[in-house]
Amino acid sequence: MSKAKVATVWLDGCSGCHMSVLDMDETLLEVVKRADIVYGPLVDAQEFPEGVDLTLVEGAVSNQDDLKLIQKIRGRTKLLVALGDCAVTGNVPSMRNGIPVKALLERGYVEGSDVNHRPPTDGVPALLRNALPVHEVVRVDLHIPGCPPKADAIAYVVMEVLAGRKPELTGKVKFG
Numbered sequence: 754m755s756k757a758k759v760a761t762v763w764l765d766g767c768s769g770c771h772m773s774v775l776d777m778d779e780t781l782l783e784v785v786k787r788a789d790i791v792y793g794p795l796v797d798a799q800e801f802p803e804g805v806d807l808t809l810v811e812g813a814v815s816n817q818d819d820l821k822l823i824q825k826i827r828g829r830t831k832l833l834v835a836l837g838d839c840a841v842t843g844n845v846p847s848m849r850n851g852i853p854v855k856a857l858l859e860r861g862y863v864e865g866s867d868v869n870h871r872p873p874t875d876g877v878p879a880l881l882r883n884a885l886p887v888h889e890v891v892r893v894d895l896h897i898p899g900c901p902p903k904a905d906a907i908a909y910v911v912m913e914v915l916a917g918r919k920p921e922l923t924g925k926v927k928f929g
């Protein structure tokens with residue numbers, strides 16, 4: 754029997770959600786017995802592959818690159834999970850949403866800088882007007898809140914999905 758394909762993605766987040774994935778400890782060994790990790794910061798893959806069974810998404814959708822990537826991922830993933838409060842609600846990245854992008858960049862790169870005094874233009878994706886929770890951009894099948902989400906909750910979801918069952922998260926997770 755072929756192994757399932759699991760991916761993780763890091764959008765606009767602090768990597769704390771991926772630290773919780775690593776905190777699954779020995780459950781990670783069970784995961785890799787049953788699935789191949791095919792994309793994400795934990796593996797060296799340049800292109801998000803077709804036919805992924807489960808993708809865990811950390812972070813909000815904040816710039817044009819995030820937007821293109823999450824749309825591609827949605828088209829190539831059976832079960833897409835928003836992992837952590839930034840992916841679920843926008844959380845920390847969305848704190849900038851009340852400030853126009855131009856003013857934000859000027860504050861950071863002009864007023865707040867000792868060098869260059871201009872926002873970067875080369876090799877940096879344009880910010881979206883707002884940092885968005887993933888479900889405002891693409892369909893999300895499951896949300897795992899928490900900042901960071903608990904490793905036990907992530908382990909439960911991944912193992913349930915790999916066993917062909919639908920995870921029931923009521924009472925197992927909370928925001929913050």
Ligand code: SF4
Nearest residue numbers: 766767769837839900
């Ligand atoms: S939810 Fe918390 S831990 Fe996860 S990326 Fe956002 S700030 Fe970091």
